[in-house]
Amino acid sequence: MDNTKDFRRSILVADAKAADRKILSEILSQQYDVIQTENGSEALAILRSRKGQISLLLLDLLLPEIDGYAVMESMIKDGELAKIPVIALTSEKSAEVKSLQLAAVDFLTNPFDTPEVILARVRHSIALNEQTKLIQSTERDLLTHLYTKEYFFEYAKQLQERNPNTTMDSLAINLTNFHLINEIYGRNFGNIILQTIAADITQLAEESEGIGCRYNADGFFLYMAHHWNYEKPLERIQFHLSELLKETEIHVRMGICQGTFRSISIEQSFDRALYACNSLRENFTSAFAVYDEKMHEEEVRKARILSDFADAVEKRQFSVLYQPKYNIHGEFPVLSSLEALVSWSHPEFGKMRPDTFIPQFEKNGLIQKMDKYVWKEAACQMRKWKELHGTTIPVSVNVSRVDLHDPKIVDYLLQITKENDIDPSQFLLEITESAYIDDNNILVETVKKLREAGFKVEMDDFGSGYSSLNMLATLPIDAIKIDIGFIRKIIYDKKTMYLVNVIIGIAKEFGIPCIAEGVETKEQLDLLKNAGCEIVQGYYFSKPISPEEISELRKKAIRQDI
Incomplete structure (x- = not known):
């Protein structure tokens, strides 16, 4: 059942010409709640006051006070407003390229098409945007904004395919006794700890053209370009945590599977990184472990013992x-x-x-x-x-x-x-x-x-x-x-x-x-x-x-x- 059909969406029509606003409002009001404005400043004010309520913006590029291009630039700078789809209203073909660069999703040219065409374009733009939001809600972890595990593996594969000559390392990072932090300081403070780690992982991913993931409650994956000094990313995380906790209260451990294991899948490489990470559970003298042949032989031996x-x-x-x-x-x-x-x-x-x-x-x-x-x-x-x-x-x-x-x-x-x-x-x-x-x-x-x-x-x-x-x-x-x-x-x-x-x-x-x-x-x-x-x-x-x-x-x- 599609519950999204049970309510009317709101559309903002920002057009300098009163006649155009009237035409568009009469067509759209059959299915949508329409809000009108004649200038760019007021358009931005409406968008900001009704965040999360506007499903689509029909935007005249030649608005007074602030033109349509400036409106779109302001929307891009505001993370929430950037999520609102924009259909540009223009009669100039040359304006289309610049509008696309500023993230417009479609165009309506003046004189306008038939009402059926306008409604179809509007419905398509709103539906496409809502589907994208739905995908993004499952794509990212709500707390840390890192990828969820399923999307992470898919994007990691794409990253590997696009960069076949780049050696990538798989890193598993988690915390020892994190549940005690929640019990002692409360879940909100525990969330701050997780967000602090996620921020470092995001930065490390950007620096290495990699991606990050939260794979469980207090565990993270990082897929990054290969390098030999693993202590630096670990030290960065530990430093920021030390600003929030005593050294004895939390221990970060990291397992690494180097990209030299090219014959295995992405999932297997992170299984190995996690195995290396878990090998440190009772080891407080070292904070990271690199998966090697000896560890592989031990893992295979343990699997054979069970099977x-x-x-x-x-x-x-x-x-x-x-x-x-x-x-x-x-x-x-x-x-x-x-x-x-x-x-x-x-x-x-x-x-x-x-x-x-x-x-x-x-x-x-x-x-x-x-x-x-x-x-x-x-x-x-x-x-x-x-x-x-x-x-x-x-x-x-x-x-x-x-x-x-x-x-x-x-x-x-x-x-x-x-x-x-x-x-x-x-x-x-x-x-x-x-x-x-x-x-x-x-x-x-x-x-x-x-x-x-x-x-x-x-x-x-x-x-x-x-x-x-x-x-x-x-x-x-x-x-x-x-x-x-x-x-x-x-x-x-x-x-x-x-x-x-x-x-x-x-x-x-x-x-x-x-x-x-x-x-x-x-x-x-x-x-x-x-x-x-x-x-x-x-x-x-x-x-x-x-x-x-x-x-x-x-x-x-x-x-x-x-």
Whole structure:
């Protein structure tokens, strides 16, 4: 439905001759509201007082006071008035060229054409102008006046086609924690920040014969002629932001895909620029990154990891290995439990450690499928060991933050343990400490339900950055697992060892054991034992090994000073 037909538009007729004004008004008033004036000064005054209300100006070029040419020149200087289409009224052919140069859209010559022709020309001029405005409203972002993403890519392609010999760079620019600016200072101030950045991007685009775009709430694209000093545009943006914000309040980051990647599309070049930009999320030492071959290989590898997941499960390329945990409380270390760890024998990348693919699964929603695969494999192996040795050795498995939001997690784990004749207390669940920060209430309730069902819950990576005494007081757990980063430094850093002593002391106060992972030397072992740590795991005792090797290990009665 065309709602634009539901109202009468207003037309200003500015003509020095009263007879001509009368003729035109009689013809146009059938369909339009007509306003008349006989001189240029009054025409401009009417246009300015009725901005947004005049749909068309019929303009005599020979007006008194200010002629038609001067009227059009004044309209061009005023951004809003420049949007009003002008039909020039003239009897001189020579005047047409100059009128076109001043943005007239059509001409009516005196003596005038038939009423039907005049109305047709008027309708066409108004319709064309309104269509142009409609296109422009979707073409530009209303806040920053930069191109919207769809139009940006189209114009970037045209720019590339018109300048095939010019090397163009694709830049992605965004802000770290911009949402906090809106929360602290309000949305209006946040808009000022965005407009400040957009102004710099507009200027940079003009200087380099490029174009700019706002591609999302706080993200911008810039397509500009290639140059090597990327620090200058970044410094310009940061300088203007520093006039509005403290240095610590906002961080600008920029990713660049150089025009040397000529074999890819415009869209792909900005995907790569954005990839480079996002690589800086946790990096506060550098504000820009250039997409290179190494980054490309890494991006392809990550994409392959995700796309190959289903095939890897089907072909059983994932192997579950087990790293022994030893109780060191007594005179001799005693095997107390195992941790299930997954590795991937990729047909192209070879043997892959979990830290090379698990983070990708966490980011893309595959982690829950990975976890369930490991849970099933571990539970099945526990049953086999029980049948082989007559006893069950506890095995711990990782539970991701995604799993904790699954309302069926308790039932699923109970089903696995029941199918494999395992007591839930022997199936240990390691929940990373960082999961607590996502949703305290959900985590606490889920952990309570798991413990009520008989499972034991260990807090993994304790001390990695999210821990608090309040968390330990509210979160029901059965063991604390000290983050490996502490263990690596306890030999040469007294402060770290002091913190480890504090953690172990807290665990004792809560009546739960403390587990240290990543123990590789006897010095580390002795320090932990003297501090009162009960359980350790690491390469000092054993690397993660196969189920068959675990069976051999269990057959040996380890009663020696290791």
